Amino acid sequence: MADVIILGAGLTGLSAAYHLDAQGIEYTIFEKSDRAGGLLKSAYDAGYTFDHTGHFLHVSDEGFKIFLDQTIGLSSFDIIQRRSGIFSHNALTQYPFQMNLHGLPTAVIAECIEGFVKRHRQTKDPQTFYAWVLKHFGHGFGKHFFFSYNKKILAYNLKKVHPAWTGRFVPSTTLHDIIEGCFDKKERSGIGYNSSFYYPKQGGIESIVKGITHKITQPIKSLHDVSAIDPTARIVYFTNGHSETYKTLVSTLPLNRLLAILKAPSSTTFNQAAQYLIHNSVVNINLGFNTIIPVDKHWIYFPEEEYPFYRLGFWHNVSKSLVPANHTAVYGEFSYIADRTKPDRVKKLIDQTTSKILDFLQLSDQHKTVEKILHLEHAYVIYDTWRENHLQTLLSSLTAFNIHSIGRYGAWKYSSMQEAYQDGKAVAAIIKNNLERTTSRAQKGATRGRNPAAIL
C-alpha cells in the first residue's frame, strides 16, 4: 500500500511530489498521458515550439522563485515586461482597456466615461459578473470590452456567472486614470497581476516540467488513466487493469471527473454533483510563418464578435527560441462549451479563426509554414451560483475520505502556475501534519496501554 498516491503529473501533482520528497514521505504518482506536464506540455513542430496558449510565469511568491531556482535555475529564464493591447473599433489600444481609451472613436470614449460616472455604485453585493461590471465600470466599458470579451473567453451567459473570480484579474480604475488614458498612449507598467513575467530561454514552458521531474525521486507512472476510485476501501483502479491501495489520495484530476468515478454506495451524492460543475474548452490554433510580422505585442485581446478568437499571441515576441531564424509564429484562441457545441461547429470555428488571423496580419497561405492545433478540454471553469454554494462543502467532504482534490481543476478555480506550486506545497504540509498527529496518537495509545511497572 502506498502512503500517498498522487493522480496527475501536471504542475500541481509535481509540486506535491517535490514537497513530499522534502518531507521524506513516500508517494506514487500516476499520469494518464505519456508524459508529465498537463497544460504545461509544449508541442514541437518543424523547428517551432508551441505551448498550450501563452503560459507566462507570474512570480510574486518568494517561495515559488526559490522553487524555480532549485529545480530549473533562475538563469534559465528571461524576465519580460508585458506588451499587450486590445483591438477594437479598428484601433489597437493599450491594456488595460479601462485606463487606455486613447485612439478609440469619440462616441465610444464618451459612452465609457458617461457610463463610469453613472455606474451602479449603490449595488451592494453584485451576484453576477454582469452586475459587477455595471457597479465598478458602468455600461460603456461593459459594452465595449467587459461584456463582449468575457462572453467570448467564457462562452457563457455573463448574467449566470458569479463575480467571485474577478479579484486580481480585473484591475480597477479611477475617473482620473480614465481621462488621462484618453489623451496619452503609453504602456503603463505595474498594472495587473501579469505586468511582467518569467519565460524559459529555451524549450518553451515544458522546460520547467523537465526541470522538476529531474528533481523528484519517484518515477512518474505514465499511461495510467484512472477509471474508478473506491473511497471507502481506498483503492484506485486504472483502465489498464492496474489497481493500487492508498492511505491518502492527492487528486489533480478535474473535479467533475473525480466525482463521477467515485464508486457508490458512499458516493452517490458526489456522482450527482459532477454534472453541475461546468467548464469550457479552448482551441489553440498555432500558425508559423516564413515572414516577419510588424507587431511588437506579446498578445492582443479581441473583444469584438467579428473575430472568432478572443486573443492573439505572438510567440516570436515572447522568445526567439520558439521559432526558426527569420520566422514568426502566432496563436489564436477560442472557447466553447463542449456538451453544447457540435463538433462541426468547432471545426468551422477553427477554419474561421485561421482565415481571420491571416486577414488581420495581412498574410496569405503561402506565408504559412506550419499549423498546429492544440485542444484544451478543461480550460476555464465557470463560476456559477451552484459552484459558489457547493464547492467548499464538496472539497471538505472529499477530505473527510482522505482525498485532497487540488490544483486548477481539482479545486475548480482560476489559478496560475504559481498557485499550482502553492497547492502542491500546502498539501504536502497537511499530509505531514496528519501523519505526525497519527503517529503521536498511536504512541500515546501504546504508552497508555502499557503496564507502568514494565515501563519502569
Ligand SMILES: Cc1cc2nc3c(=O)[nH]c(=O)nc-3n(C[C@H](O)[C@H](O)[C@H](O)COP(=O)(O)OP(=O)(O)OC[C@H]3O[C@@H](n4cnc5c(N)ncnc54)[C@H](O)[C@@H]3O)c2cc1C
Ligand atoms: C488558456 C489558459 C492559459 C493559461 N495561462 C497561464 C499563464 O499565462 N500563467 C499561469 O501562471 N497560468 C496559466 N494558466 C493556468 C495553468 O495552466 C494552471 O494553473 C496549471 O497548469 C494547472 O496545473 P494542474 O497540475 O493543476 O492541472 P493540469 O495541468 O491540468 O494537470 C492535471 C494532470 O492530470 C492528468 N489527468 C487527468 N485525468 C487523469 C486520469 N483520469 N488519470 C490520470 N491522470 C489524469 C492530466 O493528464 C494532467 O497531466 C493558464 C490556463 C489556461 C487554461
